[in-house]
Amino acid sequence: MDEKCQRVRMDQETHFPKKFASMKCQRVKVDDSFAPALEDEAVEVQHLLAEPKTDHVSVDGVLCLGKEKSSKCSETNGFSYGFNDGMGRNIGGLHSHITQGPDDLDLGVLDGFLDEVDEVDDIHAANDFSVAYKDFILDIELAEKVSYLDYTPCEGSRLRNSSSESQSPGCSGSSNGAAGMSESSTATIPESESKNGWHNKSVKCKLRRPSGDKWNSQEPGEDSVCPTSDDIEDLDELDDDAKPLISLVSGKNAKKVVQAAKAGTSARQKRLRKPTKRYIEELSDPKSKHVMERKSDLSATLKDKRPKIRSHDELHCGGALSCTPKESFSENFNQATSKGTDEPLHLRSKPVSERRTNPSFISKGRCWSDTSQNEPYQVRPVKFAPKVLSLTGPSAQAPFESRPRRGRPKKSLPLSVGKQFSSSLAIYNLCFPVVEDSCASASTEFLESEDDESEDDCVKKRICKKSNDRRKHQRMWTTPEVMKLIDGIAQYGTGRWTDIKKLMFSSTAYRTPIDLRDKWRNLLRASGAQKRKSNKKEVKEKLKDVVRSLPSSVFRRVRELASLHPYPRFSPGGRYIRRKN
DNA sequence: TTTAGGG
DNA sequence: CCCTAAA
Numbered sequence: 001m002d003e004k005c006q007r008v009r010m011d012q013e014t015h016f017p018k019k020f021a022s023m024k025c026q027r028v029k030v031d032d033s034f035a036p037a038l039e040d041e042a043v044e045v046q047h048l049l050a051e052p053k054t055d056h057v058s059v060d061g062v063l064c065l066g067k068e069k070s071s072k073c074s075e076t077n078g079f080s081y082g083f084n085d086g087m088g089r090n091i092g093g094l095h096s097h098i099t100q101g102p103d104d105l106d107l108g109v110l111d112g113f114l115d116e117v118d119e120v121d122d123i124h125a126a127n128d129f130s131v132a133y134k135d136f137i138l139d140i141e142l143a144e145k146v147s148y149l150d151y152t153p154c155e156g157s158r159l160r161n162s163s164s165e166s167q168s169p170g171c172s173g174s175s176n177g178a179a180g181m182s183e184s185s186t187a188t189i190p191e192s193e194s195k196n197g198w199h200n201k202s203v204k205c206k207l208r209r210p211s212g213d214k215w216n217s218q219e220p221g222e223d224s225v226c227p228t229s230d231d232i233e234d235l236d237e238l239d240d241d242a243k244p245l246i247s248l249v250s251g252k253n254a255k256k257v258v259q260a261a262k263a264g265t266s267a268r269q270k271r272l273r274k275p276t277k278r279y280i281e282e283l284s285d286p287k288s289k290h291v292m293e294r295k296s297d298l299s300a301t302l303k304d305k306r307p308k309i310r311s312h313d314e315l316h317c318g319g320a321l322s323c324t325p326k327e328s329f330s331e332n333f334n335q336a337t338s339k340g341t342d343e344p345l346h347l348r349s350k351p352v353s354e355r356r357t358n359p360s361f362i363s364k365g366r367c368w369s370d371t372s373q374n375e376p377y378q379v380r381p382v383k384f385a386p387k388v389l390s391l392t393g394p395s396a397q398a399p400f401e402s403r404p405r406r407g408r409p410k411k412s413l414p415l416s417v418g419k420q421f422s423s424s425l426a427i428y429n430l431c432f433p434v435v436e437d438s439c440a441s442a443s444t445e446f447l448e449s450e451d452d453e454s455e456d457d458c459v460k461k462r463i464c465k466k467s468n469d470r471r472k473h474q475r476m477w478t479t480p481e482v483m484k485l486i487d488g489i490a491q492y493g494t495g496r497w498t499d500i501k502k503l504m505f506s507s508t509a510y511r512t513p514i515d516l517r518d519k520w521r522n523l524l525r526a527s528g529a530q531k532r533k534s535n536k537k538e539v540k541e542k543l544k545d546v547v548r549s550l551p552s553s554v555f556r557r558v559r560e561l562a563s564l565h566p567y568p569r570f571s572p573g574g575r576y577i578r579r580k581n
Numbered sequence: 582t583t584t585a586g587g588g
Numbered sequence: 589c590c591c592t593a594a595a
Binding site: 495496497498513514517521 | 582583584585586
Binding site: 474475512514515518 | 589
């Protein structure tokens with residue numbers, strides 16, 4: 001662990017001052033649909049607790065994260081500013097080497113840190129850094145001391161609880177259950193206050209340590225260093241978001257709490273997951289509706305083509321198969337400690353039990369991504385990574401392409417769908433009913449996910465690669481295609497999509513008449529030719545992608561045609577006219 | 582089967 | 589893109 005720490009630190013020092021410019025907001029932008037991230041928070045905290053010695057790195061990661069968010073993706077939230085404000089000073093105090101301008105950071109390094117940060121996407125999604133901060137604080141605290149953890153397990157679970165609880169206000173209604181909890185120490189601190197960059201300087205000053213820069217002076221992995229209030233102080237400087245926890249910790253028996261928490265993670269669960277590019281891409285799918293996933297269970301697993309980045313606990317997917325003793329122990333421990341407290345049990349046990357019982361948890365199709373190729377220092381994950389990969393590899397794609405084609409069946413049908421049940425693979429198949437791709441294909445995909453390629457290329461590659469796939473992926477409309485479509489409409493008018501398809505798109509089999517029509521609809525909206533509720537600008541902003549990629553001449557034509565061939569060809573009576581040839 | 586329209 | 593209703 002020391003090695004890991006140092007290594008990362010070295011990396012950080014070396015690469016940090018590079019460039020942050022390459023940072024893609026992508027990561028941050030995928031958030032909005034992530035309210036359900038809450039659902040994993042308890043687990044996440046647990047994971048973080050489980051990682052004793054990454055303290056420094058973790059904190060650095062947070063700082064970087066803050067910078068990333070605020071500097072590069074200012075559109076995400078106003079929260080960023082406040083955050084940055086607070087963080088900026090702290091960075092200055094704590095890490096002189098990362099006080100470079102926002103553009104001096106390196107994405108690669110950031111990614112590394114993101115690993116430490118665990119679930120960046122989730123964090124961003126929740127628009128709530130407080131959770132993350134608490135996590136890190138826990139991390140740090142945990143790193144400090146590993147000894148006598150054996151007593152006060154209740155405290156540990158308590159801590160976890162409060163962590164998961166305090167983040168609930170930042171999330172949408174789905175987390176009502178947690179909101180009802182009442183833990184005196186945490187309940188007194190309104191989370192909402194800490195989310196708006198609200199800076200409580202008094203606290204800071206009070207706790208501030210004169211010269212302590214423990215991040216630079218203290219060697220990682222020193223077990224002899226007790227978690228002192230200094231640590232808490234420094235942590236407190238991180239951000240106000242951390243305050244709830246800090247007050248919790250300091251208000252109660254800080255050491256015990258932390259140690260207990262640590263005890264809970266003596267069976268250490270390493271964070272395995274690093275979202276691969278593929279998943280990032282998947283996440284940016286505008287159609288992502290994570291709420292849906294929660295509601296629907298198995299059916300959703302078949303339909304869902306949007307694997308989500310989630311807690312690596314989902315490695316329990318195929319759980320019985322890939323679950324290592326350590327993991328199971330950890331889970332059991334958590335449940336055991338949960339019982340020891342006087343707090344509502346369901347709040348704690350929910351994440352775990354839900355994962356176990358809810359198939360949707362299992363089938364996010366991202367198991368193999370948890371093997372985190374980008375975390376070289378991980379040992380245990382690597383041990384079972386191949387297993388998971390081999391098991392889930394093929395099916396990792398399943399959610400993506402197993403979505404049964406509803407409606408009229410199209411040309412190619414699945415070769416085999418979920419027929420391979422054996423006693424040992426029963427669970428696995430349950431989770432991944434569709435297992436059809438060869439391992440080779442999966443492995444190529446796996447490797448490809450690492451590639452750095454433009455999204456377009458990604459899409460196209462996938463399409464090509466799965467040419468025999470029944471599933472039709474998004475296919476970008478090229479400008480020539482759009483112009484062809486416009487020509488066709490000019491010729492046939494709107495409403496005769498099959499004709500247009502036959503004559504203008506006879507060569508491109510992947511464009512169905514419906515596609516043409518949809519595209520036309522989009523063009524209308526984008527061009528503002530349609531007098532919709534929203535004005536042009538608004539529409540254009542919405543469909544910026546389309547607008548961006550098309551010349552203005554196209555839109556002129558669109559508007560012309562729109563007036564010439566009004567799309568919703570309603571008869572005076574209101575019913576649409578079906579034009580006959 | 583095809584189109585319209587909503588998601 | 590997907591789905592359903594309607595023609």
